[in-house]
Amino acid sequence: MLNGDSYGSAFYELCLGTPSMTAILIGGSPGTGKSEVAEVLGIRLKAEVISMSDLARRNGCISARDDARDTDIIDEDCLVGAIMDEVETKRHRIIVEGHYIDLVPYSSMEHAFILRTHPDTLRERLLARGYSKEKILENVEAEVIGVCQMDAIEAFGEDKVFEIDTTDLNPLQVADVIVEFLKSPAHSPRYDWMELLENEGRLDEFLS
Ligand SMILES: Nc1ncnc2c1ncn2[C@@H]1O[C@H](COP(=O)(O)OP(=O)(O)OP(=O)(O)O)[C@@H](O)[C@H]1O
Numbered sequence: 153m154l155n156g157d158s159y160g161s162a163f164y165e166l167c168l169g170t171p172s173m174t175a176i177l178i179g180g181s182p183g184t185g186k187s188e189v190a191e192v193l194g195i196r197l198k199a200e201v202i203s204m205s206d207l208a209r210r211n212g213c214i215s216a217r218d219d220a221r222d223t224d225i226i227d228e229d230c231l232v233g234a235i236m237d238e239v240e241t242k243r244h245r246i247i248v249e250g251h252y253i254d255l256v257p258y259s260s261m262e263h264a265f266i267l268r269t270h271p272d273t274l275r276e277r278l279l280a281r282g283y284s285k286e287k288i289l290e291n292v293e294a295e296v297i298g299v300c301q302m303d304a305i306e307a308f309g310e311d312k313v314f315e316i317d318t319t320d321l322n323p324l325q326v327a328d329v330i331v332e333f334l335k336s337p338a339h340s341p342r343y344d345w346m347e348l349l350e351n352e353g354r355l356d357e358f359l360s
């Protein structure tokens with residue numbers, strides 16, 4: 153996984169110069185509300201929203217399709233290049249949302265907001281989206297383990313990663329939390345669904 157100190161971002165900075173503007177990143181498991189929250193936040197902050205999956209598609213960074221998992225395989229080098237090209241051309245703060253936010257070079261981001269959702273609620277949302285049983289299990293399991301926030305912390309460090317529990321908030325309220333945080337940054341809460349479910353004796357229900 154690339155991170156702020158990685159060869160990848162250092163290489164691009166050497167070639168292109170350190171970008172002057174930064175991006176607000178919104179990450180999280182599928183169904184946690186990234187796209188909806190980013191749209192609301194974009195309106196609130198008058199900032200352009202970039203979807204990482206659209207960016208990957210537009211720049212030919214989808215290298216293959218994993219039919220068994222019903223998901224695209226991303227060419228990470230290609231996507232890092234596309235992000236840097238995008239960031240280079242912007243003169244204003246942008247919002248970047250999607251699954252691969254940890255690929256954004258450290259020097260181009262200001263904060264990463266990871267949307268978290270209780271596994272029961274996430275499962276309902278993914279069911280409503282018509283996802284297959286396997287895909288729901290895989291995505292909910294990733295949320296239980298906390299894959300997205302672990303990847304973000306690994307890439308950007310604890311201080312740059314703020315988690316928001318969206319379980320009982322609508323996207324407008326989640327955007328409010330982000331706006332408040334940007335006004336006065338605070339220490340992030342950390343959510344551990346694994347511990348919660350283990351204490352309830354339900355962890356096996358969620359792990360394959
Ligand atoms: N806070 C919320 N409360 C209730 N429903 C929500 C909330 N956020 C999103 N949803 C619903 O969950 C579904 C997924 O939302 P959205 O598409 O924004 O998620 P996403 O994180 O962008 O997913 P993906 O990673 O697949 O792009 C949508 O049907 C949306 O209306």
Ligand SMILES: [Mg+2]
Binds near residue numbers: 187188
């Ligand atoms: Mg989305």
